[in-house]
Amino acid sequence: MEEPGFTPRTDLAIEVGAILEREEKEVEDELDGVDLHIEPHENYKKTHIEIFSAAGEKIMSKPMGHYITIESEYLKENNPEIHKEIIEEVADCLRGLLPTHSGILKVLIIGLGNRQATPDTLGPYVCDKVLVTRHLAEFVPEAIDDSVCHLSSLAPGVMGLTGIETSEIVKGVCEHIHPDCIIAIDALGARSATRINSTIQISNTGISPGAGIGNKRKKLDINTMGCPVIAIGVPTVVDAATLINDTMDTLIESMLAESTNAEFYSMLRDLGDQEKYSLIREVITPTIGNLFVTPKDMDEVIMYLGNIIANAINIAVHPGITIDDVNKYRY
Amino acid sequence: MEEPGFTPRTDLAIEVGAILEREEKEVEDELDGVDLHIEPHENYKKTHIEIFSAAGEKIMSKPMGHYITIESEYLKENNPEIHKEIIEEVADCLRGLLPTHSGILKVLIIGLGNRQATPDTLGPYVCDKVLVTRHLAEFVPEAIDDSVCHLSSLAPGVMGLTGIETSEIVKGVCEHIHPDCIIAIDALGARSATRINSTIQISNTGISPGAGIGNKRKKLDINTMGCPVIAIGVPTVVDAATLINDTMDTLIESMLAESTNAEFYSMLRDLGDQEKYSLIREVITPTIGNLFVTPKDMDEVIMYLGNIIANAINIAVHPGITIDDVNKYRY
């Protein structure tokens, strides 16, 4: 699980300052090196951001590539009909990012995160739900046909429990099984509490698993792994300091709207973002540096999200599995 | 799990305004109808509050009776030595509150809370760890002797999942098995984040399980159950709004200390506590009304707390089990 710090950097491309500003100010002018395409649907919103030049990388603080976001409040609800719709959309997005390949695709699913902390179980949950076939292809080839690709799946655990960088484990496995493509699933830290459990981001630029100690995160991407890495992420927590910071901002703004107190207002304004965040951390660290904020029904929502993502993967990578098979993989 | 609202009311007697003020202001004068006895130990602090008159009930907004609190940061750590010390202290407190009885005591352990939400599993966890003997006494009396009392144990679940008020379930069972005493264990909501997982409160005035819907909580106490109800509670969460409120207070205070801005300061002061809390809830409700704040290592700490409480119960109620047997009940 990514632990968010208060920086312009965010795991979600749609939360990057430049994108947020455009939306807020309803600016219509193009961003240099960035293509932005928003598709409203009845039950969800799809945003496709493509960063296609060095200028775009700089503006977005993210590497070139595709970042597709599906936003829907229905992700949090037990709504099989709309989930089916979203599964098809996510599968379509995945198909567009998979490497083109003449033969049978070899895909490795990596479920990042810690099985023992509810909001961090998304990755391992998806690992358990995808249709694993690689061993059949190897040991009982007569049992399978062209309707399935060669899928393998691994939940490598987190460094705090294994003592090993996740990238070392995945790299080691890749060197033995040579996948054409990795799909890595992780729970993310959101910048804004409103996005918790209501956003799925799919990108083709890799992912940095939460490193915990020292923040030395080794990224999983085409350079480190030797094959394309598609990342699927869902924000499931915000850290307590971020939440407090944002709520205070809203609150102070609303209180000051009615105040004529220019001096204090400007003092607060002068207090830069980073400074204010540091102050908050300082105040809360002794007691709650270790706290996180998560919904009460997280265990239930993980099942919805996990089944949506696992099904979308099954449909996208296995040629013979269709949306009609979707209920088979919901248990 | 109790859900805290922002009111002077708190589940912990040591967080009641009158007590906090005394501590803050180092006031030494007596509270009317309230005895307060603080015992500092090397590794923990014990506070014994006795409310003994109607005046005391009014000041404390709590019924007459004993409220004993053990506070220790070591509760959160894997420290078997100090835990053993605390087990003995909690067992002593329990013994002092158990009904005196000439024969073999019949005790019913009630583990309140939801097995599926990590910070709410304390009660059910303790249920699983106490040494249950009642069925042996009934069906194979030759298998046991006077070294054990008649202990039974039930985790009734939460109303949101059973559809039944917890008090109805417990009352129904009591009418059939007629215990001399109930010991009910629950996770509480703390008023202050600093108390999370570092405080155990033992009282003999009953407990109101979190009612969830409608806040119609039916209390478990001697009046409703027909036998004394000892409550053991540990705060394991704070709600997000309370945390934000407290952090803001600290923060604004520290910012204003350096400000000469009297007007804004007084505006904030004039904003009463309840008003400010309502404002915060208003700001955050749409997005995070459903959020709670809990430590990242909650699953681990539940094991420490649960084993301490279960062992203290085993030692306090079973005449033949001593502190030396404590490791037997740690798995």
Place this chain on the structure above:
Amino acid sequence: MEEPGFTPRTDLAIEVGAILEREEKEVEDELDGVDLHIEPHENYKKTHIEIFSAAGEKIMSKPMGHYITIESEYLKENNPEIHKEIIEEVADCLRGLLPTHSGILKVLIIGLGNRQATPDTLGPYVCDKVLVTRHLAEFVPEAIDDSVCHLSSLAPGVMGLTGIETSEIVKGVCEHIHPDCIIAIDALGARSATRINSTIQISNTGISPGAGIGNKRKKLDINTMGCPVIAIGVPTVVDAATLINDTMDTLIESMLAESTNAEFYSMLRDLGDQEKYSLIREVITPTIGNLFVTPKDMDEVIMYLGNIIANAINIAVHPGITIDDVNKYRY
């Protein structure tokens, strides 16, 4: 979980000697006081046994009432289509056994068994999956309408862990919430390994939860509970001694078929069933008296069975929930 002994008695009406013989010998003559109706379907077999007189009770060693069995190998497989079919059939059977009632039905679901032993988790699993509404009816009546009945649900645990007879807990709760009907779900011990996970029995004559110690089982039925008790049971284990006994029988028979050794054959025949079973228990008790036999994929199959039963209950008791809602309750 019922622990099977080797006696003519079995929890499944279709395993009663009189019924088995008819099937084996293809006898067509009627059983006195017993109606037997077999309905073959493409994907399952339905057997409806009604015991309607004292004579029938004697032949069947079971109380008067209805015993409906659904048998299907598909219960063990991930087959949502056929499961849907079986859900409808089980719901139909349940509807036929529910008390007729002019107003809104009050139903209490009792999930018997131990949450911590995989093959015994069926009852608690179903408890978690039914749509609980009773608390809404009581506390937020405006939130629900006539499309749902008043459903509550309790997993009382097993006597070995609670120290309390299950019937005492359920009886106590009934006296407070006064249901019109109880539906109790339990894992059963099968007489034959072939029936494991492939049989659902629905009856309206109550159920005896596994008592463990002393075999003093207090039955849940209309006499003890004061309202009709519908039981839904699935055999999930056989005990090791029963399995060995049956396999030996088959084996010896097949070996002796080729033997001319009349003497030994008659010796084995003369060894009565009970004697032989005792001998087996004697041989194995020191080492494996404590063993049970269960399928390797039990954890997966419990999900199939649990979802089928929970959905059938939801459809049967809630007037406004139909087979089309079935996927909502599969998570």
Place this chain on the structure above:
Amino acid sequence: MEEPGFTPRTDLAIEVGAILEREEKEVEDELDGVDLHIEPHENYKKTHIEIFSAAGEKIMSKPMGHYITIESEYLKENNPEIHKEIIEEVADCLRGLLPTHSGILKVLIIGLGNRQATPDTLGPYVCDKVLVTRHLAEFVPEAIDDSVCHLSSLAPGVMGLTGIETSEIVKGVCEHIHPDCIIAIDALGARSATRINSTIQISNTGISPGAGIGNKRKKLDINTMGCPVIAIGVPTVVDAATLINDTMDTLIESMLAESTNAEFYSMLRDLGDQEKYSLIREVITPTIGNLFVTPKDMDEVIMYLGNIIANAINIAVHPGITIDDVNKYRY
């Protein structure tokens, strides 16, 4: 989990025919190329078998090396005192097999088996309980000192769920982190039901994780992994066919002891072991080929075994952790 077939081959060296015969017949003569040393203790029995020549390898059907077995019925009981004794013994055995090394040892713990099947969770359970330090050494070297070695830990899952041979995963990780030694823990299939949960085998000749499909098991040993592989195994299941076979043998023998029926007796004798086992499998396969036999209290005993093994590892590999710290690692 190893799935046992009925062959002279067994995972436990003490179950090899040549060793069993010696014990049964109380033969005292030496086995060629095999050293056998039995040490009875009050609370356990230690057997040290060393195979030191090609002749010994042939007799034992096992590679040269050390096979140490600790047998104790107390392994199944909640007995912290005796467990402490056994922890020290297992730690001693491990120390004797660890590579000698001048600097700080790098050890990789591999927990084989499936987290979702109770009797197969021993390996992953141990992984969760050992004190992992490698990441601290790498990222916060100042936080640790010479009292700990560099320990990492991985539960790679089973091929049926990952689609990847376990040996490929472990080999890949080894090539990145270069341990001096692997310690692999696995649940084994016992040949005899009496050994379930009462035997720990420690060997330095590697281990073959249960391969499931096709029985193509790739061994983890010094040749495949490039470093010594110490294996710790505990039998937690027997397969149903083996159990039936053994019980029948005992039973028929006891029945025939009283018979004068020489003909049938000789017929059974003539039926060779392999033939009889095949016959049993044939009889039971349609129904119970998929069954296994395991104790009812397996979930509890896994905790005892797992804590014993994890503690023994902690003491053996970390220079500064002693038997007195053992309770720290029991949660």
